[in-house]
Amino acid sequence: MRFALDESHEDFASSIDALLTKSDMPAVIRAWNTGDTAAGTAVWQRLADTGVNGLLVPEEHDGLGADAVDLVVALEQLGRHAVPGPVVETVAVAPLLLAAVAPDRLGALAGGSLATVAFAPHAPYAVDTGVADLVLHVADGTVSVGTVGRVRESVDRSRRLSEVSPSETLGTTDTAAAFDVGVLASAAQLQGLGRTLLDTTVEYAQQRKQFGKAIGSFQAIKHHCAEVAVGLEMARPLLHGAAIAVRDGLPTASRDVSAAKVACGDAAYRAARTALQVHGAIGYTQEYDLSLWITKVRALVTAWGTPDVHRARVVDALEKAEIAGVAS
Template identity: 70%
Template sequence: MRFALDNSHTDFAASIDSLLGKSDTPAVIRAWNSGDTGPGVKLWQRLAETGVTGLLIAEEHGGLGADAIDMVVAVEQLGKHAVPGPVAETIAVAPSLLAQADPARLEALAEGSLATVAAPPAVPYAVDADAVELVLTVDGSTVSTATPAAVHGSVDLSRRLFEVTTAEQLGTADANRAFDLGALATAAQLQGLGKAMLEITTEYAKQRKQFGRVIGSQQAIKHHLAGVAIGLEMAQPLLLGAAMAVRDGSPTASRDVSAAKVACGDAAYRASRIALQVHGAIGYTQEHDLSLWLTKTRALVTAWGTPAQHRTRVMEAL
């Protein structure tokens, strides 16, 4: 099995990275945190122009007709830049559900509309239901539109969690596949977050001085950062392998997705802990950009299935 990405994938990732790198995402995130979703929606529109929101949507509905590997490549970059909003729901879950339940709604997603999904019991809340055009809920295999109800906070201020009330029934869909896509997209976000925190922390360690020495010259710091790098490197083939399994409809797809979600979550969480240790307490203050990556990582570790739920799926499959 070949895990290496080809040039089309790396070029696509580089184009998204370049777009987001010029978009001052920390400012966009802070605006979203305060309730001003305008800058974030504009950023999503620019992403839609690159085809990101239509990756898993068929060409006949205005999308690119791409596969799970393309989705993972793109979403990892969104994770790297901590893009706010319902990333997994808009790019992966909603297209999967609507392709079967109500294909007429797909074109709006491809054009940049945002969607969110609640799929109890594993996903009891719809993320950012007040900032999207379409809220869906799944009951068994039945897909319906929904309206936001009570809101709950998250450790990540850019994630508002809404209870929902079922509205119009749309049709039926394979909820298990949609869940796998949601977990896979979340794993890709976590992988991107982990890589970003490693880069941020490595640069900080090269500049920060204590007692006249750059802290990055200390062996203990090097060992911690090396451990983070190894964890992320080991998670990458699991992430790409899971994407291939989903793309090919492999009977092991659910197991592979769960393994990737656990590995990427563990690697990103370790990256966040080491980043905080190296930066010190300032890294967790709202004024420091690192906090935006730290809190999003903590929230996504349990999104679209907790580590315990995914480990259980792996053990049951084995």
């Protein structure tokens, strides 16, 4: 199995990176945190114009008809820049659900509409319903338009979580594949967040001086950053392998996306802890950009299934495979 990205993937990632780099994302995120989402929705429209929103929307509904590998490439970049809003829900989950129960709504997604999803039991709250043009509720295979209830705050101030109850039923379908894609997309976001945290920490360590030397020259700092880099690099093949499993419809897809979510979540969380340790207390202050990435990691580690949930899915799949092997 080949895990390396090809030139078209690299070019796609570079185009998203360039767009978001020009968008002053820290300022966009801070405005979003206060409820001023105008700049953020403008960024989303530019992303839609590049095809990000319509990645998984079929071509006959004005989308790109892309696959899970393309999704991971895009979501890693959205993670690197900590794009606010219902990222996983709009780009990954809603297109699969709507393709099964309400394909007439897909064109709006490809055109730039935002969607959010409450997906029981592992993603029970919908993210950022205030900016979503469509709120979905999923439970026991039934997909419905949702009615928004009480709003909850997140450790990530750019995420507002809402209770959702079903109203208009759109249809019933096997929602397992949509959940797996949501897990995969969340893992890709975490991978991107972790990479930015590492890059930011290394840059800071090269500039910050103590005792007349850059702290990056101290062996302890080098070791911490090296451990983060190793964790991220070891997680990436699992992420890309899971994307291939989803793309090709392999029977191991659910296990593989769970393994990727655990690995990317652990790597990003270590990157966040190391960034805070190297920067000191300033790293967690709201005025410092790093905090926007640290708090998003903390929120996404448990989004779309906690680490315990996904470790259990991996163990269960391995045990079943072992039993099947013994039986054969």
